[in-house]
Amino acid sequence: xxxxxxxxxxxxxxxxxxxxxxxxxxxxxxxxxxxxxxxxxxxxxxxxxxxxxxxxxxxxxxxxxxxxxxxxxxxxxxxxxxxxxxxxxxxxxxxxxxxxxxxxxxxxxxxxxxxxxxxxxxxxxxxxxxxxxxxxxxxxxxxxxxxxxxxxxxxxxxxxxxxxxxxxxxxxxxxxxxxxxxxxxxxxxxxxxxxxxxxxxxxxxxxxxxxxxxxxxxxxxxxxxxxxxxxxxxxxxxxxxxxxxxxxxxxxxxxxxxxxxxxxxxxxxxxxxxxxxxxxxxxxxxxxxxxxxxxxxxxxxxxxxxxxxxxxxxxxxxxxxxxxxxxxxxxxxxxxxxxxxxxxxxxxxxxxxxxxxxxxxxxxxxxxxxxxxxxxxxxxxxxxxxxxxxxxxxxxxxxxxxxxxxxxxxxxxxxxxxxxxxxxxxxxxxxxxxxxxxxxxxxxxxxxxxxxxxxxxxxxxxxxxxxxxxxxxxxxxxxxxxxxxxxxxxxxxxxxxxxxxxxxxxxxxxxxxxxxxxxxxxxxxxxxxxxxxxxxxxxxxxxxxx
Numbered sequence: 001x002x003x004x005x006x007x008x009x010x011x012x013x014x015x016x017x018x019x020x021x022x023x024x025x026x027x028x029x030x031x032x033x034x035x036x037x038x039x040x041x042x043x044x045x046x047x048x049x050x051x052x053x054x055x056x057x058x059x060x061x062x063x064x065x066x067x068x069x070x071x072x073x074x075x076x077x078x079x080x081x082x083x084x085x086x087x088x089x090x091x092x093x094x095x096x097x098x099x100x101x102x103x104x105x106x107x108x109x110x111x112x113x114x115x116x117x118x119x120x121x122x123x124x125x126x127x128x129x130x131x132x133x134x135x136x137x138x139x140x141x142x143x144x145x146x147x148x149x150x151x152x153x154x155x156x157x158x159x160x161x162x163x164x165x166x167x168x169x170x171x172x173x174x175x176x177x178x179x180x181x182x183x184x185x186x187x188x189x190x191x192x193x194x195x196x197x198x199x200x201x202x203x204x205x206x207x208x209x210x211x212x213x214x215x216x217x218x219x220x221x222x223x224x225x226x227x228x229x230x231x232x233x234x235x236x237x238x239x240x241x242x243x244x245x246x247x248x249x250x251x252x253x254x255x256x257x258x259x260x261x262x263x264x265x266x267x268x269x270x271x272x273x274x275x276x277x278x279x280x281x282x283x284x285x286x287x288x289x290x291x292x293x294x295x296x297x298x299x300x301x302x303x304x305x306x307x308x309x310x311x312x313x314x315x316x317x318x319x320x321x322x323x324x325x326x327x328x329x330x331x332x333x334x335x336x337x338x339x340x341x342x343x344x345x346x347x348x349x350x351x352x353x354x355x356x357x358x359x360x361x362x363x364x365x366x367x368x369x370x371x372x373x374x375x376x377x378x379x380x381x382x383x384x385x386x387x388x389x390x391x392x393x394x395x396x397x398x399x400x401x402x403x404x405x406x407x408x409x410x411x412x413x414x415x416x417x418x419x420x421x422x423x424x425x426x427x428x429x430x431x432x433x434x435x436x437x438x439x440x441x442x443x444x445x446x447x448x449x450x451x452x453x454x455x456x457x458x459x460x461x462x463x464x465x466x467x468x469x470x471x472x473x474x475x476x477x478x479x480x481x482x483x484x485x486x487x488x489x490x491x492x493x494x495x496x497x498x499x500x501x502x503x504x505x506x507x508x509x510x511x512x513x514x515x516x517x518x519x520x521x522x523x524x525x526x527x528x529x530x531x532x533x534x535x536x537x538x539x540x541x542x543x544x545x546x
Contacts, residue, residue, distance in 0.1 A: 008074065008075055009071075009072060009073070009074055009075075009087060010073045010074065010075050010216075011071050011072075011073070011216065011220050012220075015220040015223075015224070016071050016220075017219075017220060017223040017235070017236055018067075018234060018235040018236070018285050019063075019067050019219075019235050019236040019237065019238060020063065020235055020236070020237045021063030021064070021066055021067050021237075021238060021239075021240060022063070022237070022238070022239045022240070023061045023063065023066075023174060023239070023240050023244045024170075024174045024175060024176050024177075024239070024241065025061070025170070025171055025172070025173075025174030025241075025242070025243060025244055025245060026061075026170065026171065027056060027059065027171065029166055029167050029170050029171050030053070030054055030056070030167075030171075032146070032147070032163075032166070033045065033054070033163045033166075033167065034054070036146070036147070036149075036159060036163065037159065037160065037163060038151070038154040039154075040154050040155065041151075041154065041155075041156070041159065041160050041163075044160060045160060045163060045164070048164070048192070048195075048196045049106070049107065049195070049196050049198075049200055050164065050167055050168070050172070050200075052105060052272065052275065053167070053171070053274075055270070055275050056274060056275060057267055057275070057277065057278040058278050058279070058280050059245055059248070059249070059274075059277065059278065059279050060279050060280055060281065060282050061244065061245070061248070061282070062248060062263070062279065062282050062283065063240075063282075064282070064283060064284055064285045064288055065248060065251060065258070065263070065283070065288060066240065066244060066247065066248060066251075067285070068285070068288050068289070068292070068293050069086055069247075069251060070212065070215065070216045071216070072086045072087050072088060072293070073085065073086055073216075074086065074087045074092070076331045076334065077331065078331035079331045080096070080331075081213075082096060082097055082205075082206075082209065083095065083096035083097075083209075084096070084209065084212060084213060088255060088293070091305075091306050092305050092306065092334070093254045093255075093306045094305070094306070094307060095209075095212075095247060095250055096327075097201070097202070097205055097323065097326040097327070098307075098308070098323050098326065098327050099250050099253075099254075099307075099308050100201065100205045100208070100209075100246050100250070101201055101205075101319055101320070101322070101323045101326070102272065102273055102308050102310060102314060102320075102323070103246045103249050103250050103253070103272060103273045103274050104201060104204075104243065104246050104272055104274055105271065105272030105274070105317070105319050106199075106200050106201030106204060106205075106319065107197075107198075107199045107200060107201050107202075107318070107319055107322055108199050108201040108202045108205075108319065108322040108323060108325075108326045109199045109202065109322045109325065109326070110199065110202075111197075111198055111199055112197075113194070115184055118184070118187060118188055118194065119183075119184065119187055122187045122188065122190050122191055122194075123187070123190075124183075124186075124187065125190055126161065126165075126186050126187070126189065126190050127183070127186060130145060130149075130158075130162070131145070136180055137180065137181045137186075138177065138178060138179065138180055138181065139169050139170060139175050139176070139177045139178070139179055139180075139181060140177040140178065141181075142162070142165065142166055142169065142181055143166060143170070143177070145162070146159070146162045146163065146166050149162060157192065160192075161189045161190065161192070164189050164192075164195065165181070165185060165186060165189045168185055168189075168200075169181055169182070169185065171243070172200070172204050172243045173204065173207055173241070173242065173243070174208075174211075174240070174241045174242050174243060174244060175241065176239070176241075199322070201319065201322070202326070204242065204243050205243075207241065207242045207243075208241075208242025208243050208244065208246065208247065209242070210242070211240050211241040211242045211244075212240065212242070212244075212247060215238050215239070215240050216238070219236055219238065222236070223236050245274065246274065248279070249273060249274045249277050250308070252264040252266075252277050252279070253273060253308055254306060254308070255292065257291065257292045258292060261283075261291045261292065262281075263279065263281060263283050263288075263292075264277055264278070264279045265277070265278045265279070265280075266278075266418075266422075271311075271313060271314055271317065272319075305330075305334065
């Protein structure tokens with residue numbers, strides 16, 4: 001159990017401000033390296049200290065995520081200058097050499113040779129040969145020279161050395177193009193073996209944490225002053241140097257909500273951990289505030305400490321062995337309480353832990369799973385007091401840190417659960433996509449049916465109109481023929497008038513009795529004409545029959 005913690009945020013919540021953050025580290029150098037090196041040179045690069053970074057997935061820099069974290073840095077007395085603590089809700093999370101090493105896989109420790117010895121031994125051949133002995137060589141000069149360099153053959157080591165130097169200066173140290181190249185790095189790259197054995201983890205981490213620790217100092221007060229002078233001033237601007245992608249991936253590991261909200265995706269379980277993450281989106285300040293950091297930050301007496309949990313595979317890596325020596329003790333504020341004053345049982349039954357002999361105190365842990373894969377765990381170190389409390393000792397996975405890790409079987413089970421969750425989430429997304437496609441298809445079909453129905457309705461209306469016009473025309477023609485004394489038989493008109501006597505009477509009778517199909521008849525319900533001059537009156541017909 002931690003002591004009563006009296007720490008506070010370095011920036012008060014009421015003074016939080018928005019900012020535009022610029023990071024000069026980028027991954028475009030990977031494409032430049034792949035395009036310029038021959039297969040043999042590329043293979044050599046992959047086998048050296050920076051080779052594993054060529055397998056990095058799509059990682060976009062999230063300046064707003066880094067800014068939110070930096071706003072929540074806490075001031076802890078006794079904390080090392082090589083670590084940073086952040087308060088997220090009621091959780092204290094640490095970023096130190098250990099976390100940086102687990103994420104990057106870079107080597108830590110002390111170099112066998114001092115900077116002075118290396119400089120004296122290697123001289124300045126690279127500078128004299130490739131840059132005409134220029135005293136000031138900037139990153140943009142190195143990049144331009146690398147692009148235009150022509151290799152003598154596939155075994156030419158010069159372009160390989162330039163590629164290593166470019167990747168170090170641009171991606172890992174995150175320098176501005178207008179910044180000078182580190183002469184020590186330029187000298188060291190001339191010896192590929194010494195360059196490969198150098199503890200670049202310690203070198204790059206020191207540059208990175210220096211920038212992270214100082215980029216926001218005094219900026220809240222500066223923002224207030226500018227806001228008072230200009231009410232339209234809405235955001236600050238600042239740069240971060242170093243390998244900030246390691247800091248960002250550490251946040252993915254430490255804050256499960258980032259993955260739950262799909263701001264980061266774990267695509268594999270490769271190590272080092274930077275190879276297992278992908279982040280193709282860059283959320284804005286407000287979205288992160290609402291989704292991730294909306295929980296009220298409360299200064300509590302007993303915070304929950306969270307550390308990255310190394311897996312069995314990571315413990316077997318050479319860089320992990322170096323990290324054991326690089327870990328630093330917990331600050332005094334976060335050390336376990338004095339066992340004489342505070343000690344409690346570790347199980348519900350109230351029984352002592354059986355892990356120690358009489359006269360000793362054993363360390364036990366209460367871990368609460370947080371996040372995915374068991375990589376981040378809530379740690380509460382408890383102590384069980386026995387007969388001789390003066391023999392209390394810390395039994396930590398890291399020699400000097402009051403940190404304990406879950407068993408391998410527990411981690412394995414959590415990993416299995418994480419895999420199942422990932423599969424279920426993928427299936428759910430697939431079902432949602434299918435449902436969306438079906439809905440879209442249904443909408444299209446409804447629109448098509450409505451369109452066809454409207455066309456069919458118009459066609460029926462048009463047809464009905466034509467029929468009505470034909471009927472009206474027929475009636476009009478019929479009425480006209482009756483009035484003029486003309487009876488029309490299709491293709492055989494019979495005129496009635498003064499020349500009717502010239503026709504054969506019998507033929508007239510036949511034509512009237514056997515009317516061809518298509519002849520327009522006088523409707524039966526129409527009254528007979530009173531015109532007695534018509535040859536078709538009843539009396540006339542009877543006379544003709546006789």
